[in-house]
Amino acid sequence: MPSLNPLSPHPGSMPFLHLGLGLALGLLTASLLLKSSHPTSHAPSPPYIPAPQRPGPNNSNPEHPYPPTTSQTHPYPPTALPGGRDVATPYGSIRVYEWGPASGPRVLFVHGISTPAPFLGDLGHEMVGRGCRVMLFDLLGRGYSDAPSDLPYDARLYTTQILLVLASSPVPWTSFHLVGYSLGGGLCVSFARHFPHLLQSLALIAPCGLIRRHHVGWRSWLYYGSGLLPEVVVRALVRRRIRPQAATTAADTAPASTDMLATEGEARQVDGDGDSNGGAGFDSTGISKHRPGVTVGSVVQWQVDNHEGFLTAFLSSIRNCPVYAPQPDWNALASILKARRTQDPDVTSNTGLDSGKVLVVLGDDDPVIVKDETIEDAMAVLGPEGVEFAIIKGGHEVPITRSTEVAQVIEDFWVR
Template identity: 65%
Template structure:
């Protein structure tokens, strides 16, 4: 491990970062550098995959206790555990086997239970749906020797698709927040498999100025050793248990957390007080988003590792080359459809048939800012490449507006049939 010099590490640092913070961080890094070397000399080796709570927690608690968890193993229908070289992946699949297939991809901090209501809405419309926990979230193991980047996540998509007894060679892709950026990434490499691409409060176009100096110091600077960063990140992202709206005796704890950890202009995974206090599902009204995230921090030993590596390496902030590549694909689809009826049929069979994607945004989303995202999406994909729907709510619209989202997607499908 090599300690970067202060001048080189300051390149790209946010303006206004206190000099005392940089000095303290540098001293701490230098003091801690020898620890990894000592561990290596003693022959301490890390495991390749960190087990999920399915292995660590569930076997030591009662059935009653497991059902009372913020995220029980049977929270969604059709659950299965898929063993892979990267660790086990938790997958849920249900709905009519001959229905339109829809794969859902969740965000950075909440596992796929947060998309459960949306899944039920689509099944109610006759679809076959599949949801899964990203590596290091929920009941999926966390690879500990790999970077959580494009290669790992695309591989996970393929492993999940291959785990079904049905053929998932043509399907619709719905991604929320981080999942949206990952869906753009997957569509770039496998456009022929995608019938339609739906992005809900998607990352990938978030402007870098939203990263404040605290986030920069933890996630990007390289000044602090990783083990210390993990301790600090764990404290940073572990929320208090926010009460559901209208709960007796509820207080705005999440708002206090935002003020404590996220000064103005410095945000990462926190969607705000309303996001934290949102019920994770209409079927679990007393379980909040914050309680699920807290459970992961406390009981999934790989969650912080996955979160940190994802922030550093996944397609979250602009600019993203994936969007430029997607734009060329969409332009090609539109050109094919214009040429002739025969070409239109071929284009439909090749996926992303309309040459257009649907983006659904929250009117008051503090993370994926509506005005900025609309402007940047049009710049990246052109006005002909994206249709935008704005719904009331914030970063929690995938839960609170699940019915409206399903209706908007259905209308999009009718408008641009395959």
């Protein structure tokens, strides 16, 4: 994503900008006093910020290394998904999950900006039930993956992470289906642009990369693009902004049924900035049918409170990843897809994305990735023959609440 400095708030929000700037000046004075009260350290920064320490192991029972109570009560235990492993890389440790038949079709999932791998766990289970081999992983700075402290969190970093994850598998991943959600959708477009020959298909669930600039409210402009606030103030404000305040367990809310979520129209309304969450209905959604009582909000809250690198990763991702339109990667992918459809020998000598189109799955009531705008803009970039849409009832949480339906439309797309 290009620098956010050119971003400006929507014209209608300009009166609020003055209020924000007044607040900023007051916070600036406080932050300078705070910074002056601490001695400056000249020690070199480590190359990465470690992920949270895992819940204590149960050494008395090697077959069940984590106590059952931990798995039930911790928002994100290491046993949340099958086939977990830690991959040592130059960027720190990466948490990876891989399971399913070794001979089945491969499916790699890439999650969103604030939700680690378990958010897409139900979708992974659905695809394994259809005979697939699946792999999920925590993006750097999320979940149990470390957070590099000396690099921008951009598409280049995450493309490298995907390659590292693929190389860590005990089975070959030289041809696979790629599925990206939200921020992960934008990252998957970037990956597909450079490595289309590895992909059998590309499915994007509520993808970023085409969000129109008028959705950038004054707070996002002030925090991420204006350069008016010192970083210590930005971090404090954003930490407060993205930390869910909703109930942390489903027992504190109404049952996370899809019917209830489908009617939460008012709860889905976001205040003009879609950077922090998907609305109250998103935070209160149960993380998985396999983990009753644990909500999306509780997992995000755990990250904010326990992963010292999460805020760094979140801020840098907003500033550097392919979030807002226009994105050159989408135009480059459009050329690749067109060449596949026209059988251009200069491009089709390497197989991959042979259908010449991508699947875009959208929630009809998503306040972050607006359905009508995304359809219009994806059609304009990829062309009517380069994209297929599936509209599913729900908001930004459709990969959880409609995992069976999402899995079905992805599988149907493969065979068409």
